[in-house]
Amino acid sequence: MRYVEWEGPAGRTFVLVHGLGGSHANWMLVAAGLSVHGRVLALDLPGFGRSPLAGRSPGLASLRATLSAFVREVAGRRAVIVGNSMGGTLAILQGALEPHTVEGLVLTCPALPVSRAAVPSPVALGSFTLYQVPVVGEFVVSQRFARVPPELQVRIGFRILAGDPRAVGEEVVRAHAEILREHARDPEAAAAFVGAARSLLRLLWRPRAYRHLMARVRAPVLLLHGRRDPLVPVAYARQAVVENPSWRLRIFPDLGHIPQLEDPERWLARMEAWLADELPAPLSEPAPTLPTPA
Numbered sequence: 001m002r003y004v005e006w007e008g009p010a011g012r013t014f015v016l017v018h019g020l021g022g023s024h025a026n027w028m029l030v031a032a033g034l035s036v037h038g039r040v041l042a043l044d045l046p047g048f049g050r051s052p053l054a055g056r057s058p059g060l061a062s063l064r065a066t067l068s069a070f071v072r073e074v075a076g077r078r079a080v081i082v083g084n085s086m087g088g089t090l091a092i093l094q095g096a097l098e099p100h101t102v103e104g105l106v107l108t109c110p111a112l113p114v115s116r117a118a119v120p121s122p123v124a125l126g127s128f129t130l131y132q133v134p135v136v137g138e139f140v141v142s143q144r145f146a147r148v149p150p151e152l153q154v155r156i157g158f159r160i161l162a163g164d165p166r167a168v169g170e171e172v173v174r175a176h177a178e179i180l181r182e183h184a185r186d187p188e189a190a191a192a193f194v195g196a197a198r199s200l201l202r203l204l205w206r207p208r209a210y211r212h213l214m215a216r217v218r219a220p221v222l223l224l225h226g227r228r229d230p231l232v233p234v235a236y237a238r239q240a241v242v243e244n245p246s247w248r249l250r251i252f253p254d255l256g257h258i259p260q261l262e263d264p265e266r267w268l269a270r271m272e273a274w275l276a277d278e279l280p281a282p283l284s285e286p287a288p289t290l291p292t293p294a
Contacts, residue, residue, distance in 0.1 A: 001066070002050040003043040003074065006031050011281075012038030012103070013075045017067060019085025019111075020196055021157070023049025023183070025175045026084055029264035030271075037275060038080070043070055047192025049179055054188075058195035060086075060203060064093045071101045080279070082106040082271075085231070085257065086200050096216040104220045104279055106271060109229050109257045111200055112240055113207035113214075118233030123160055131197040142190035150184065151177040163228035163256035172261055214244055220278040221247040224270055226255035226262070248274060 004024045014034050018026040024042035031040045045063050047053035056062055067090050071079050080103050083091035088110020095102045119125070131137040144153065154176045159165045183189055203210050221244070225237040234251060241249040250270045252259050260267045 001043065001046070001070065003041055003070070004031070005042075006035035006040040008035035008038045008040060010039070013077055013079045014038055014040045015067075015071055015075055015079040015081050016040065016042040017081060017083040017087030017090050018042075018045065018048065019083075019087050020200065021048065021193055022084065022087070023176070023179045025049070025172075025179055026258070027082075027260060028172065028175055030260045030268055033264070033268045034082075034271070037272070039075075041070075041075060041079075043067075043074075047186075047188060047196065049183060052186050052188065053192045058192040059199040060090065060093065060196070061199075063196065064090050064097070067091075067094055068098055068101065078103040080104045080106065082108070083110060084108040084260065086111055086196065089200065089203065092214055092217060095219050095221075096213040099216075099218050102217075102219045104222070105217065106222045106224065106274070108224045108260055108267070109226060109232050109237075110223070111204060112232055112236040113210040114204050115207065115236055115239055117239055118235035120233060121160075121230035124231045128197060128201060131194050132201060137194040137198070138190050141193050145184040145189055150180040153177075153180060158258075158261075160230060161257040162262050163226055163252075163254050164262070167262045168258075211243060214240065217244070220274075222271065222274040222278070223247050223249045224259060224267065225249065225251050226257060226259050227251055227253045228255060229257045231257050248278070250274075 016027045018024065023044050027042045031042055034040045044051035046056045046066055047058045078101055081091040081094055088107040091105050091107060095105050130140050151173065154173050158168045162168055223237055223241060225234050227234045237249055241247045252266065255262045
């Protein structure tokens with residue numbers, strides 16, 4: 001497991017969880033700002049970024065177990081878990097299944113239950129349909145890794161995900177391309193991506209079960225969403241807060257699926273306002289030891 005750390009006040013720890021196909025670099029523009037409020041840890045999940053799959057399962061259950069172990073063993077205390085896209089889903093699962101490990105959740109365009117309220121973009125629907133087809137999904141992703149230069153892959157991804165891709169700076173493109181160049185050498189990279197995508201889709205297409213898990217979250221929740229998100233329609237976010245009225249929703253009218261990279265200052269401002277309103281001042285005494293689940 002690879003992760004990056006930014007030191008901060010000892011009373012609070014943030015654990016940042018990337019989305020499908022992402023890495024710790026997804027948080028490169030906001031991590032330092034968050035470190036004013038506590039220690040910041042941004043991990044690469046197994047099979048993504050610089051963490052090899054190494055024979056582990058890329059399914060959500062395994063990734064969630066990895067996140068749980070990371071919170072216990074590296075964070076060492078209850079954490080504010082900050083997740084984007086699939087990382088937001090993992091944060092919800094952690095909050096539902098092991099609430100004693102979670103101080104709060106910040107969900108940035110999380111993958112939410114499929115609803116009749118809206119339909120994702122045709123590009124998103126087409127891509128995820130391909131990923132679900134046995135053999136075909138692995139072939140498509142492996143060919144992309146082998147034949148498309150990393151920088152071009154990154155630019156295409158941001159063109160799809162961002163409300164305005166021009167808002168994503170060149171330093172962000174270069175950092176993501178460098179990590180992707182290393183990641184593509186992992187022989188299990190395609191299997192990790194497709195396996196995680198299929199597992200995520202299985203949960204999204206079981207909206208009743210997913211909503212039941214969302215309702216079990218007891219920690220304070222901030223939901224940040226871009227109105228121009230092509231993958232997770234903003235209608236899904238609005239429905240989530242109707243069903244979970246204690247959650248706080250803030251919508252960025254001009255941003256897409258990666259607000260923390262599109263407008264990091266606005267993302268941080270919403271985050272800091274929520275911290276001030278919803279979470280008590282962090283404790284200065286040593287962190288308690290988290291129990292290991294049975």
